[in-house]
Amino acid sequence: MNTKTPITNLLADLQQNGITVWADEDKLCFNAPKNGLTPALRTRLRTHKVALLAFLKAPTAAINGVSPTPPPLILPRNTDEKALAHHWQTLLTLEQVGIDDNFFAQGGDSISATQLLAWIQQQYQVKLPLRDFFATPTIRGLVQSIAHNKQRAQVQQPPLVPMTTTGAKQAGHILSFAQQRLWFLDQLRPDSAFYNMPKALQFVGSLNIPALQQALETIVQRHHTLRTIFKLVGEEPRAFTLESTTFTLRQIDLQHSAELSPTDPFPLLRTEASKPFDLANDLPIRALLICLHPQKHILLLTTHHIASDGWSTGVLLRELVTLYPAFCTGQPNPLPAFPLQYSDFAAWQRQWLQGATLLAQQTYWQQQLHNLTTLALPTDYPRPAIQTTKGAHRLFHIDAEIANSAEKLSQQTSTTLFMLLLASFQSLLHHYSQQTDIVVGSPIANRTRSEIASLIGFFVNMLVLRSDFSDNPTFRELLAQVRETTLGAYEQQDLPFEKLVELLKPTRDVSRTPLFQVTFALQNAPFSSLALPDLQIDPLPLDKGHVAYDLNMVLWRDATGLQGRVEYNCDLFSAETIDRLITHFQHLLTQLIADPDKPLAQWSVPPLLPPQAQPTSRLASASELALYAQWNTTATPFPAQQTLAHLFEQQVIHNPTAPALVYANESLSYAEVNTRANQLAHQLINQGVTPTSIVAIYLKRSFDLIITILAINKTGAAYLPIDIDTPAERITYMLDTPALTTLISTPDLADKLAHLAVQPLLLTPAWSQQLNTPTNNPTVNDQAANWAYVMYTSGSTGAPKGVCVTQKGVVRLVRETNYITIAASDRFLQVGSIAFDASTWEIWGALLNGATLYIYPPGPLDLSDLTTFIADNNINMLLLTAGVFHQLVDYHVDKLQSLRCFLAGGDVINVSHADIVRK
Structure with a gap:
């Protein structure tokens, strides 16, 4: 029998060429020697990819010496x-x-x-x-x-060595190209703080202020650019490094201030951060230490862009957390001295960028940016005749599953995550503008020499990245184009943006920035850990209030996926439009990753502006209007002015004996739940809880958990849920708010709270019998606009942030919705962590609609036990994360017959899995 097939023949040919191939989930991987993967083999791999993947993933994959796992690790040998x-x-x-x-x-x-x-x-x-x-x-x-x-001749760069200092004290140092342009711009607006770079850090714990002062002084002494002033010598600006200077750490104590509040230091921070620098007389760095409490301080570091950049901020923080502990213990400076300084780089740059080197870079960019098109992005407001800089920003998040899928696709296409995200963003701009020539700017660290990696200075450069959509490419084809464009730009990144503008001489337009008006960045500068013994350090958000471009999208990777920020010009765009742009970007990115071989013109993206706001020069087509109407006609009437407590009490009146909660084979009616919640609410009011308070909850899933949430909302206060697996230091951080009035827990969890300053209210098993408080509904001045709860973000990008959700927002989620109908006969399952907002839908979806809430036992989630619980209790309303949803459908779908409504979110849902559930 002939056992040869196209797959086994292909594998044999691959092995003959020294190529090892294996499967990594749904990705085909291979190791090939140089020139081993011929064009013919590459074509065959592409043709038989699906069949080859199936073969490699099969149990019998170890045929003909082919392994379904990666080849063994070969360690370095020489x-x-x-x-x-x-x-x-x-x-x-x-x-x-x-x-x-x-x-x-x-x-x-x-x-x-x-x-x-x-x-x-x-x-x-x-x-x-x-x-x-x-x-x-x-x-x-x-x-x-x-x-x-x-073995081949290369154009040699001049050595980057310390320059002679002879005459430098009198004549000063030459500026880099970037510094020179920034100096001229600063002279045009000497009273502006536009080029200030503020960074605020909160210190919690015992701060050694003399050690902090010494650390900052040492950093300023180490980096000459931080003790450099700029003066005119003749008609040319020159940099003068001050040999002896005193760096002062200013201190302000807000503990006893009659004018400033220690609970809200941000007005002071914004005022200090917006003070301009006098470059001719001031050091380009300032430091202010604000004392809020003996155990809490804020350090504001403000540098001028002429002496620093984003990468430099990471260098400064890394040195700070290295020097501070050393000086706390009386040790000497542990950091090595620098052989070079920024002034050496500035001199080297001008020596290097001339002659053939400069000509080669100029030629590349002239060809790359010939006949550049200005982006015609729709705006909410007419563009001012002279460019303004008033700015704001919006934050967003892309889930880990999408981020992981993006990384996998980038690896499959030999690109990077930055290239893939850039291509997605340019695709969105293409859809908005209907232009085929899309140009964005992107910052690059511009530290191509290892000698300057640890220096503080203005090294960053702006690259102009251009993509062509004229041939209606697929996303995969666009990725290949973006890859080549980006790699070419990286190879020619030495030409300063200032010199590029001089070279191209774009038509002068004072209403916009030259060459591009939209920028994109994936941040990955080396910010070191800010952990110190006995001292917690958290970055604080500080909005500068101004922007350099029309739009700037910034993304950064963390354990939860991708965090994003869109900075925008407030004189061009409204916040609602930017929110719309973010939603469209998230949606389009998901689609492009899922089907990269579909032509881009076949993807539908609604207009950036509503149809009635579109410029008259470009009328929305009928299909665009229909698509926009479909995506945005979502409004339904709901009791927007009713509080959570009032809506729950209405259900008690209508269905007093109906089951509200079921847990551990016991049931509580709506009337019973209301009575217990009222008892606890009156107790909280007696302890000083008001509608402006926050009450923390540290409870396991149980009757008491749900009743406590109700009781807190009956006082008008907001609840702050804490998962029982939360680390102690994070609990301490979350509870550090002046609005916190008390913490509710149980005696069996008290040991985990012993480190806290707040005295918890502990609910014993018989607390409802022991409390001697009224059982009637409390009368409080509660409003639908009041907070319902506060939930904290992961904190993976810095300090965890409390997100406050109003009662009106919760009511909008679960009452008179346009996505599901909820009846009193429905059975909800409360299985999500109380610290995540999925629990909001579970709890309030049931209790505000007269339905029954089944409480899943606390502890690790076992899918087999979960599906058995669902089947045994006829649960018909369920909300799960996408990951759990996929696993249930794969292995336990037969036990989901009772479900009427199955919601899943947080990540991309596979269409095939959704079809299985639907059928």
Whole structure:
């Protein structure tokens, strides 16, 4: 019998060429030697990808020596491989790396790749093209590239060495190109704080102020750019480094201030951050320490952009958390001295960017940006004749499942997460503007030399990234185009944006920035951990109130997915329009990742502005109007002025004996729940709880948990739910608010709260019999606009933030909705963590509609037990995360027959799984 098939033949040919292939979930992976993957083999791999993946994932995949798992780890074998591996591990914070491991699959990106190649240039005196590293991003490939490039002549950069200081004290240092342009702009607006870069840090714990002062003084002494002033010498600005200067840490104590409040330091922070610098006389850095409490301080560091950038802020913070503990214990400065300073870079830059080098960069950008088109993005308000800078921002989040899918697709397409997100954003701009020539600006660290990686200074450069949509590409094709464009820009990043504007000479337009008006960034500058012994440090958000561009989208990766911020010009866009843009971006990104081979023109994106607000020069088409109406006709009437307590009490009147709560085979009627909640509410009022209070809850899933939530809302206060698995230090942070009045828990959990200053109210098993308080509904001055609850974010991007949700918002979620109908006969399941807002729908969806809420036992979630519970109790209303939804459908769908309404969210839902449930 002939057992040969196209798949086994392909595998045999791959092995003959030294190519190892395996499956990683739904991704086809391979290791290939240089020139091993021929165009013919690449075509066959593409043709048979689906069948090959199925073969590799099958139990019998170990046929013909093919393994369904990655090849064994090959550790570095010689000096070069070991040196490269060590630096690779340092950059990506890895414990081990093999010579065939993929740099980008291990968390690398274009910035860390640039750092690696800069280190290679310093160590081996060879400059490797970034696109070559993208082609073979392994240690084995790097060793081969180093050997290959050493054999061919390269354009040598001049050495970056300390310049002579002879005459520098009198004549000053030359400015970098970026500094020179910024200096001229600052002279036009000397009283402006536009180029200020404020950073606020909150210290909780015992702060050693002398050690902090010494650490800041040391940082200023180490980095010459922080003690540099700028003066005119003749007609040219020059930089003068002050040899001896005193850096002062100003201190303000708000504990006993008659004018300023320690509970709201932000007005003071904004005032201090907006004070302009006098570059001719002031150091380009200021520090202010605000004392709110003996155990709580805020440090405001404000630098001028002429001496710093985003990367530099990370360097400063890293040095601060290194120096401070050393000085606390009387140790000497542990940081090594710098062989170079920013002034050395400025001199080197002007020596390097001339002649053939400058011509090559200029030629590239002239060709790349020929006949550039201005982006015609619809705006809410007419563009002012002269550009304004009044700005605001909106925050958003992209779930981990989408972020992970984006990273997988970027690896499959040999791109980076930045390239994929940029392509998605440009696709959105293409849909909004109906233009095929889309240009955005993007900042780049511009630290291509390893010698300057740890310096504070103005290194950042702006790249102009252009994409062509004229041939209606698929998203995969667009990714390939963006990859080439971005890699080309990275290779030519040395040309300062200031010189690029001079070169291209765009038509002068004072109403907008030259070359581009929209920017995009994926932040990954090296911010170090801000952890210190006995001292908690949290960054505080500080809105500058101004922007440099029409729009700026910034994303950053964390454990929960992607965090995002859109900064926008308030004289062009409304907050509602930016919220709409964010929603469209999230939706389009999800679609593009799910089907990257669909032509972009086939994706439907509603207009940025409502049809009635569209400019008369561009009328919305009938299909656009229909699509917009479909996406936005969502309003339904609901009891918007009713409080949660009042709506619940209405259900008590209508259905007093109906079951409200079921837990551990026991049931409480609406009347019984109301009586107990009233008892506890009166007790809380007696203890000083008012409609402006916050009451924390630290309880397991039980009757008492739901009754406590009701009781708190009956007082008009907001509840702050805390999961019982929350770490102690996070609980301390969450409870650090002046509005907190009390904490409710049980005796069996009291040990976990012993570290807190607040005295908890402990509910014993018989508390309702022991309380001697009224059982009638409390009378309080409660409003629908009052907060219902406060929930904290993960804090993965800094300090956890409390999100306050109004009672009106909760009512809108569960009453007279347009997405489900809820009847008194429905049975809800309360299974979500009380610290996540899914519990809001579970609890209030039942209790404000007369339905029954079944409380799932506390403890780890076992899917088999969960589905048995659902079936045994005829649960018909269920809300789960996307991940749990997929698992239930895959393995336990037969036990979900009782469900009438099954909601899932938080991440992308597979259509096939939804179809299974629907059928």
